[in-house]
Amino acid sequence: MAVLLLGPLLRYVDEISATVWVETDRPCEVHVRCENGAGGAERTWQVGGHHYALVPVAGLTPGSETPYRVLLDGGQVWPLPDSRFPDSTIHTPAAPGDDPADQHLRVAFGSCRWAAPPADSHDPVGPDALDTLAATLAADPARQRPDVLLLLGDQVYADQTSDATAQLLAARRDTSEPPWKQVADYEEYTHLYAESWLDPEVRWLLSTVPSCLIFDDHDVIDDWNTSAAWQTRMRATSWWRERLLGGLMSYWVYQHLGNLSPAELEKDELYARVRALPDGTDLVREFAAAADADPGCARWSYRRDFGRVRLVMIDTRATRVLDEGRRAMLDPAEAEWLREQILADHGAYDHLLIGSSLPWLLPNLIHDAEGWNAALCAGARGARWARRSESLRQRADLEHWAAFPESFAALTDLLVEAGSGDAAPATVCVLSGDVHHAYVAEPHWHDGSEPAGRVLQLTCSPVHNSIPATMRAGFRFGWSRLGRRLGHALARHARLDRPSIGWRRTGGPWFGNQLMTLTLNGRAARLRLDQAQDGKSGKDGKSGKDGKDGKDGKSGQSGKSGGVRLVCAWDEVLTGRQERDG
Known part of the structure; x- marks a missing residue:
């Protein structure tokens, strides 16, 4: 009998359809059956000796919740026998024609999740x-669940493996040779995903809450595509090509396909060809190689509309232009696609969410330091400064939006355009992670003009990782008045133009393992930050601003290990200016 190795992951859900992803141990027929009669079936396909299916589920009812089962060749494999978890369900949103004021969406998001160790092991990062x-x-089935989970990068850490993974790698090859205890190829990537997604609690959660995913650097390697010099150095190594191909191939299989709707899947030529072959490995490998050579061969960014909430997820890694003199976070085709998706049917959405793994607005000093470094790398102060600045760029991870000044300005202008006019959304929120702390930042326009919608940077990281005390101090200093003055001095040294906006931190910084949740009701919005705390030791996170107690003390008790709970560190109403002024 076929065995369910990984999943099910509930990925796409709309009013009448869904997709469910699984990995099995052999070729088989995968059925998803719902209690209300909805369902779907799909034959597995193969990549790298592994077997997968992404099952489209049809016949769902708008505004309903129905439990589902997974069967392989007719035998039930999910729910697991004697499962201690509630039923996995598919919860569909209300039909689009319903009153917009009655439409509700809860969006939980975060990034940077290093795989948790077994429950009986010490967790070094809390x-x-x-x-x-x-x-x-x-533990509380009546508690309201998120309607969608956005994981904004670093779902796996290819370059920072656990002790258990390192032992597995050592059994396959000599880890004293490059890439050492980092993953080397597709097969090793499959182990990373299994390690991350087989955690019993997380496995259940991903089976019942739809997820939207995008990669960041650690899904491939730290500071992936920092600069042309970085890329040249990596391509000269003996191991990089196989690592990159394994990363892109596994991302396509494990993350990207589930981001697509059933209609988009039907139009995807590569997906159709892979499903039609006994083994699609060579096709996916060729695709990954082409995507690396020419970013225009692949589009990892995507758009999802949840009623009157629009989500646009941006690939901020693979489509960069790295040549000095024309550096850009997005190549021209990707930038135009982004503009089209944000502005299409302007007025058709009440909230615009931009998923960018890298924050648009950083601590002020860090933003100015990245702009200063970018200008010096481009030769603003001569060749010697350029050489030293390139070394600093790679060592200090200076490669966010601020390190691509023209792209930063273009995104700022686009957000203003999206948030302006009589049909402006109530909020325009950039959702980000990467920087291993959480904060809320709000821009202001130097010329006094402001868009009608409220524009915010909402950053939440990590989900499960850590940050050295020195970096915590550095981030706090970056937000300080003295830090801003130092940043202005760097900007003057590099002869940088003054940006059209300034910004201030209105929440945070918070450190610890955490998730943010946006609750959107009609044109109203509310933001909550929850941190995971060990009630016995107080380990990590320290819950409120700069490590003080949580704002309202609300918490949810976990059932996994005694004392672990979610503590609310921030709870704030976010509304468009139209509502506040009214």
Whole structure:
């Protein structure tokens, strides 16, 4: 009998359809059957000796919740026998024609999740926020779940493996040779995903809450595509090509396909060809190689509309232009696609969410330091400064939006355009991670003009990782008045133009393992930050601003290990200016 190795992951859900992703141990027929009669079936396809299916589920009812089962060749494999978790369900949104004021959406998001160790092992980075959320929901089935989970990068860490993974790699090859204890190829990537997604609580959560995913650097390697010099150095190594191909191939299989709707899947030529072959490995490998050579061969960015909420997820890694003199976060085709998706049917959405793994607005000093460094790398102060600045860029991870000044300005202008006019959305929120702390930042326009919608940077990281005390101090200093003055001095040294906006931190910084949740009701919005805490030791996170107690003390008790809970560190109403002024 076929065995379910990984999944099910509930990926796409709309009013009448869904997709469910699984990995099995052999070729088989995968059925998803719902209690209300909806369902779907799909034959597995093969990549790299592994077997997968992404099952389209049809016949769902708008505004309903129905439990589902997974069967392989007719035998039930999910729910697991004697499962201690509630039923996995598919919860569909209300039909689009319903009153917009009655439409509700809860969006939980975060990034940077290093795989949690087994429950009986010491966790060096503190309790996992995603695991704690799952345990909290499982212990209280009546508690309201997120409608969608956005994981904004670093779902796996190819360059920072656990002790268990390092042992597995050592059994396959000599880890004293490059790439050492980092993953080397597709097969090793499959182990990373299994390690991350087989955690019992997380496995259940991903089976019942739809997810939207995008990669960041650690899904491939730290500081992926920092600069042309970085890329040249990596391509000269003996191991980089196989690592990159394994990363892109596994991302396509494990993350990207589930981001697509059933209609988009039907139009995807590569997906159709892979499903039609006994083994699609060569096709996916050729695709990954082409995507690396020419970013125009692949589009990892995507758009999802949830009623009157629009989500646009941006690939901020693979489509960069790295040549000095024309550096850009997005190549021209990707930038135009982004503009089209944001502005299409302007007025058709009440909230615009931009998923960018890298924050648009950083601590002020860090933003100016990245702009200063970019200008010096481009030769603003001569060749010697350029050489030293390139070295600094790679060592200090200076490669966010601020390190691509023209792209930063273009995104700023686009957000203003999206948030302006009589049909402006109530909020325009950039959702980000990467920087291993959480904060809320709000821009202001130097010329006094402001868009009608409220524009915010919402950053939440990590879900499960850590940050050295020195970096915590550095981030706090970056937000300080003295830090801003130092940043202005760097900008003057590099002869940088003054940006059209300034910004201030209105929440945070918060450190610890955490998740943010946006609750959107009609044109109203509310933001909450929850941190995972070990109640016995107080380990990590320290819950409120700069490590003080949580704002309101609300918490949810986890059922996984005694004392681990979610503690609310921030809870704020976010509304468009139209509503506040009214």
